[in-house]
Amino acid sequence: MMNIHQLFQLQKLDTEIDEKKKRLGEVLKAQKEPESLLKKRQRAETAAAELQTWQTKHQDLTLEVGSVTTKAKNSENRLYSGKVTNPKELSDLQQEVESLGRRKALLEDEVLEALVMVEDAQAEKTAADDELETAVADWEKQSTHLKAEQNELALSLHKLMQSRKGKAAAVDAPALNEYEQLRKGRHGLAVAALRINVCQGCRTSVSANKVKEANEGRKVYCGGCGRLLAAM
Ligand SMILES: [Zn+2]
Incomplete structure (x- = not known):
């Protein structure tokens, strides 16, 4: 025998769970970083990469200057060593020293x-980092209440689902099955409250006969939406 009031209690819980789940989804979505913040993050990353590129380039060039300097010094030493006497070789060495000098x-x-x-890249990186830091701090301040709401919702959902487990276990299997089926096709609402003679699920008036049956705790369906009716 179906106990409509038992099902109505279950329905109230399920409706609350559905609403909280929906809100949790919204809260999670709202915590995603906004486009403006992502752009600032991107700017800081680009600036860091640019700085790295120029630092490497500067380092490589400095090393090359060192190596050209050493080469020129060696050629110069040989040129003035007195060991080379061949005019052709001396002239070649002279030219090499000059060429290395130009290269240097x-x-x-x-x-x-x-x-x-x-220096430019360093300045851009500092500016980008500062801007990002401010934006992150602002965003964290803004989203603090969302984080708090998320925690609250998670806790309350956990409690509601525990309580739902207990309530569902008290309902007999066929009734629970029918309830679940009805919920699926009707936006989660299987049992609608009947106030005076109006179904609160679809606002349809219910016949006096059905109202009477519902008041007696019998299984009555709304003619408008097909939901089970629970007399208040
Ligand atoms: Zn209805």
Whole structure:
């Protein structure tokens, strides 16, 4: 024998659980970082990569200057060592020293340019990091209440579901089965309250005969929406 009031209690719990689950979904979604913050994150990442690129470039050029300097010094030492007497070889060495000197001057210009780029990239990175830090702090401040609501919802859902387990276990299997089936097709509402003679699920008026039956605790369905009716 179906106990309609038992089912109505279960329905009330399920409705509350459904609402809280829906709200939890919204709260989780609202905690996703906004586009403006993602853009600032992107800017900081790009700035860091750019700085890294120029630092590497500056380092490589500095090493190259060192190696060209050593090479030029060696050639120069040999040129003035007195050990080389062949005029052709001396002339070649002279030319090499000059050529390395020109190469070194060019490289030193590039080192300076790279250094300027490193400084610019460093400034951009500092600005981007500062902007991101402020935006993250603002966002965390804004989303604190969402986090709190999320925790509250999770806790309350846990309690409601525990309580639902107990209530569902008290309902006999066929009635519970029918209840679940009705819920599926009717936006989660299987049992509607009957107030005076109106179904609160679909606002349809219910015949006097059905009202009477519902008041006697019998199994009555709304003609409008097919839900079970629980007399208040
Ligand atoms: Zn109805």
